[in-house]
Amino acid sequence: MKLIISFLFTLSILASAPSEKEIKFASNVSPYIKDLILELYLNSKITQEEVVILGENLLAPIDNDFIELSIMDTVLKTKTTKEYKHIDISQGLFNELEKEVLKLNQEMYFSKRIAKKILKDLGELLTNQTLREYNAYIKSTDRNKKASKELSQFMNRISYLQFWIQTLRKPAATRKQTLLDTNLEVFNVVNRNLQVASRTGNQNTKGQYISINDIDLIKARRAVDKLFFDTTPQKDPDYQAPEELPDPVDSW
Numbered sequence: 001m002k003l004i005i006s007f008l009f010t011l012s013i014l015a016s017a018p019s020e021k022e023i024k025f026a027s028n029v030s031p032y033i034k035d036l037i038l039e040l041y042l043n044s045k046i047t048q049e050e051v052v053i054l055g056e057n058l059l060a061p062i063d064n065d066f067i068e069l070s071i072m073d074t075v076l077k078t079k080t081t082k083e084y085k086h087i088d089i090s091q092g093l094f095n096e097l098e099k100e101v102l103k104l105n106q107e108m109y110f111s112k113r114i115a116k117k118i119l120k121d122l123g124e125l126l127t128n129q130t131l132r133e134y135n136a137y138i139k140s141t142d143r144n145k146k147a148s149k150e151l152s153q154f155m156n157r158i159s160y161l162q163f164w165i166q167t168l169r170k171p172a173a174t175r176k177q178t179l180l181d182t183n184l185e186v187f188n189v190v191n192r193n194l195q196v197a198s199r200t201g202n203q204n205t206k207g208q209y210i211s212i213n214d215i216d217l218i219k220a221r222r223a224v225d226k227l228f229f230d231t232t233p234q235k236d237p238d239y240q241a242p243e244e245l246p247d248p249v250d251s252w
Contacts, residue, residue, distance in 0.1 A: 018042050023051060026209040030064040032071045035109035036187055037210070042107040045184050048212050054187075055210030057194035062209055066197070067190070074189045075114055076160045086138050087158055087165060089125050097122065100168045100175075111179045118164045121157065130154040 018041055025034050037054070040046040087093070101115045125131060130150050137151060147155065167178050 018044060022048070022213055024211045024213050026062075028062060028064070029058075029209050030062075030067045032068045032110075032113065033190070035113050036071065036183060036190070039108055039110040040180070040184060040187055043180055045180055046187065050191075051210060052212060054191050054194065055208075057191065057198040058209045059198060067194075070190050070193045071186060072117075074186045085162060087162065089122070089131060089134070089158070091126065093165070094119065094122050094126060097165065097168050103172065105176065108176070108179065110183055114164070115168060118161055118168070121161060122165075125154070125157065128154060 020038060020042065023037065023041060033054075037046070037051055041048075041051060097115075097119060101112065101119065104112050104115065131154070133148070133151050134154055137145070137147060163182075167175055167182075170178060
């Protein structure tokens, strides 16, 4: 019995969750795509194979402007709602979201980066001269009143931020899952954009910007994980617990 326990304990030490050290990025890779990949990989939302495929779609020289534009465009449009809802743009809201951003888990690299940009945009709205007109328009009972060009643009900016503001205000567990699911959508869209660019570009210009370190060792560790899981004893469905336990004896 002691040998079995020792063996299982050793397996639990060898077994490893996805690690940041498993992925290698070139120094000139955009921090946006790096953070997106790391967050999804460390939270088991994408596999090594998907990371490699995206890396293969990166042409040399790497166009970080195109990558970041594609990411931010997808971030803002993925969850844009057509139904406009009033949001109280205030210093109180900014302070609330600022605290929630600090609560994001350490491995939520991409979510933190985007949340900080949302805060920056919210800060700009707070100092925008149109804010006073916006508040007056929202409080007005005359819904037939046409919004000015400046007010329409102001409200359009708010509509892009709606989803992210509402998400950051959710309970921690719900917020994390929502962010991961949304960022996976972002990853898939960006990857498709890179695939299109790769097909139309020169195949000889593909660069080695993203790679997996010690992939054989990683596969071995995953096998250990599976072995550890498979060796966990399963409950006998026919087992019935005794109604009474035997009395203890001194020789036990």
